[in-house]
Amino acid sequence: MAESTGGDASPAFREARREHKSLTAAVEKKALVWMAERLPPAVNADHLTALGLLAFLAGGICYWLCRRDPAWLHAVNACLVLNWLGDSLDGTVARVRHQLRPRYGFYVDHMVDALAALFLLLGLAYSTLITPAVAIALLVAYFFLTINMGYATHALGVFKISFGAVGGTEMRILLALVNLAVLRFSHVTLAGERVLLFDVVGLAATVAVAVTALRSTLQVAKRLYDLERI
Secondary structure, eight states, rough: OOOOOTTOOOOEEOEEEOOOOOOTTHHHHHHHHHHHHOOOOTTTTHHHHHHHHHHHHHHHHHHHHOOOOOOOOGHHHHHHHHHHHHHHHHHHHHHHHTTTOHHHHHHHHHHHHHHHHHHHHHHHSSSSSSSHHHHHHHHHHHHHHHHHHHHHHHHHHHHEOOOOTTOHHHHHHHHHHHHHHHOOOOOEETTTTTEEHHHHHHHHHHHHHHHHHHHHHHHHHHHHHHHHHO
């Protein structure tokens, strides 16, 4: 992380250690390196970052178009694949080509992820597939988690990409499966009430993300307290 040294215009920097232990991490890493080594030289990390952002912008639009035809969920799933490709491959390309820009990459990647989530979930909120308040609640919980990740990385020097067996790739896979399920039955019956399937999944996801963020916050705070106990 950047460490201020008075008025030095080029402060010392130590890149955070990456921690990625998700279910698909090992296989995903090998696949990304394989693709990065074969990617045309004209395609660089910034192009891939832009692809990831534009894919979720398109995904949000496709969710909105589901108001007219739920078949647009297939297009949303295609956007999830493109987002994974751009968001996951940009850093790998930089490492394979020895063109690392750790400060720039860390900052831009986090801001792009925040914008991408905003585009996708706002589109979902206006899709009629979910109650808008549920989509917004999930967005707020996700932002809480990403804020915690950014501050924890700065404070501890460890960039935690996944929580337990779940990382970004697993979340995309789960969302794609929910999209396919909604194509078959958009509503379920709970306690005699007919409710939107996306509402059930969205509320469960909101609770899971919020609890994960809160738990991580408490763990980081305790670790910092122990490290700096007077």
